Amino acid sequence: MASGKACAGADASLAEPLPETTTEDRPAPRRQGPPRTDCPGKGHPQRAAFLSCWQVYPVKQGEEEAWREWMRLYANGTLEQPHIIRDKILELTACDSRWQRGKIPTFARWLNGKRWNDEPFTENGLPPAESATQTACRAPTVFQQRLQERQSMLATLHRENDEGEHDEDHDCRRAAAHDAAVRQAAAG
Numbered sequence: 001m002a003s004g005k006a007c008a009g010a011d012a013s014l015a016e017p018l019p020e021t022t023t024e025d026r027p028a029p030r031r032q033g034p035p036r037t038d039c040p041g042k043g044h045p046q047r048a049a050f051l052s053c054w055q056v057y058p059v060k061q062g063e064e065e066a067w068r069e070w071m072r073l074y075a076n077g078t079l080e081q082p083h084i085i086r087d088k089i090l091e092l093t094a095c096d097s098r099w100q101r102g103k104i105p106t107f108a109r110w111l112n113g114k115r116w117n118d119e120p121f122t123e124n125g126l127p128p129a130e131s132a133t134q135t136a137c138r139a140p141t142v143f144q145q146r147l148q149e150r151q152s153m154l155a156t157l158h159r160e161n162d163e164g165e166h167d168e169d170h171d172c173r174r175a176a177a178h179d180a181a182v183r184q185a186a187a188g
Contacts, residue, residue, distance in 0.1 A: 040071040049082035056089050057107045058099070066107035073111060080116050088116040095120035 050070045073079035092099050
């Protein structure tokens with residue numbers, strides 16, 4: 001008898017009319033084209049800073065993953081200034097013996113570990129090669145390069161002034177000899 005009651009209730013539910021569906025109730029059609037990623041837009045103001053560091057990073061793999069990590073660190077306020085990150089990349093490239101052997105993490109992993117705080121690793125505590133030290137001393141940014149050029153020019157001027165104070169007579173004699181040579185060449 002219980003089965004008869006269940007069937008009677010089922011017949012009653014079938015007799016009810018189904019509600020009408022409108023276009024508003026239907027889900028929107030799926031978007032055509034490539035799937036969207038969670039990667040931040042390429043027009044973000046931080047993109048230029050990221051690219052300046054990406055250009056000097058020795059491993060050119062996983063750029064989108066690195067960009068996502070860069071933006072994650074930027075959003076939570078733990079990303080260091082780009083010039084500091086860039087300087088540290090150049091220093092590690094020049095001085096870290098593991099990096100020189102090719103043991104370099106991807107940029108995303110390096111950022112995730114906040115490896116810009118690391119000191120260069122040298123095997124057996126030996127100092128890095130002389131050429132590596134010279135490479136680390138080059139100016140990596142335009143501002144630092146211009147500053148280094150100005151300091152170099154000032155040092156050259158100071159040296160010339162120091163030498164000129166002691167040897168003004170020599171400069172006059174050298175200029176007179178040069179003028180005499182020019183006149184002789186023009187006459188001859």
